[in-house]
Amino acid sequence: MVDHGPRTGAKVALTFDADMTDGMLASLRAGRVKSYANLRILDLLEREQVPATFFLTGKWVQRYPDVTRRIAGNPRFELANHTYGHAAFTADCYDLPRLPVDELTGDVAKTFEVIAPYGGRQTRYFRFPGLCHDAAALDALAPLGVTVVDGDVVSGDPFATAWRPLVRAVLDHVRPGSIVIMHVTEANAAMTDEALPHILAGLRERGLVPAPLSEVLAGG
Numbered sequence: 001m002v003d004h005g006p007r008t009g010a011k012v013a014l015t016f017d018a019d020m021t022d023g024m025l026a027s028l029r030a031g032r033v034k035s036y037a038n039l040r041i042l043d044l045l046e047r048e049q050v051p052a053t054f055f056l057t058g059k060w061v062q063r064y065p066d067v068t069r070r071i072a073g074n075p076r077f078e079l080a081n082h083t084y085g086h087a088a089f090t091a092d093c094y095d096l097p098r099l100p101v102d103e104l105t106g107d108v109a110k111t112f113e114v115i116a117p118y119g120g121r122q123t124r125y126f127r128f129p130g131l132c133h134d135a136a137a138l139d140a141l142a143p144l145g146v147t148v149v150d151g152d153v154v155s156g157d158p159f160a161t162a163w164r165p166l167v168r169a170v171l172d173h174v175r176p177g178s179i180v181i182m183h184v185t186e187a188n189a190a191m192t193d194e195a196l197p198h199i200l201a202g203l204r205e206r207g208l209v210p211a212p213l214s215e216v217l218a219g220g
């Protein structure tokens with residue numbers, strides 16, 4: 001399990017979670033929500049040639065195959081696993097419904113199977129929904145050969161109503177080797193794309209350079 005890379009050098013990992021639950025799918029179908037895929041984030045990262053790592057749920061990939069293809073097609077982006085339907089892997093994980101313990105391994109394996117056909121920079125990185133985990137959850141992952149990735153810089157972007165606090169949360173805590181947690185889920189993280197240019201500028205001022213997660217963990 002890792003929450004940051006070596007504290008040497010200048011690299012930091014920008015990571016974006018792509019949550020998708022059945023409730024979110026229902027909101028899309030009912031038209032209550034326009035999108036859980038923030039294309040402005042992709043536009044910016046592509047335009048500025050910024051590396052990033054995307055923790056994808058299987059249901060998000062199935063809802064947004066074109067966006068997934070776009071992510072997989074970018075040599076600066078890595079793809080990682082954020083479960084199939086963003087259910088909790090422990091009790092008392094925010095208000096997420098809980099997966100039975102005997103379904104945890106299969107859930108994560110299925111998600112890799114959903115992501116794999118897209119190619120690109122596939123990884124065995126995995127992030128728990130809500131970062132919630134216990135010994136049973138970690139045991140369930142053991143057969144899969146994954147690296148569990150938390151992060152040491154939490155942007156706090158879910159349900160944010162202003163972008164400045166996100167910029168401050170990131171820039172106040174980011175250091176060499178940091179893993180920054182953000183979301184690409186638009187309707188549930190509506191300020192992230194507004195914060196991102198300021199975050200990138202702040203990283204530049206601090207001499208920090210975004211890199212794919214694998215390169216951050218490798219150090220240098």
Ligand SMILES: [Zn+2]
Pocket residue numbers: 017018019082086128129130
């Ligand atoms: Zn999540």
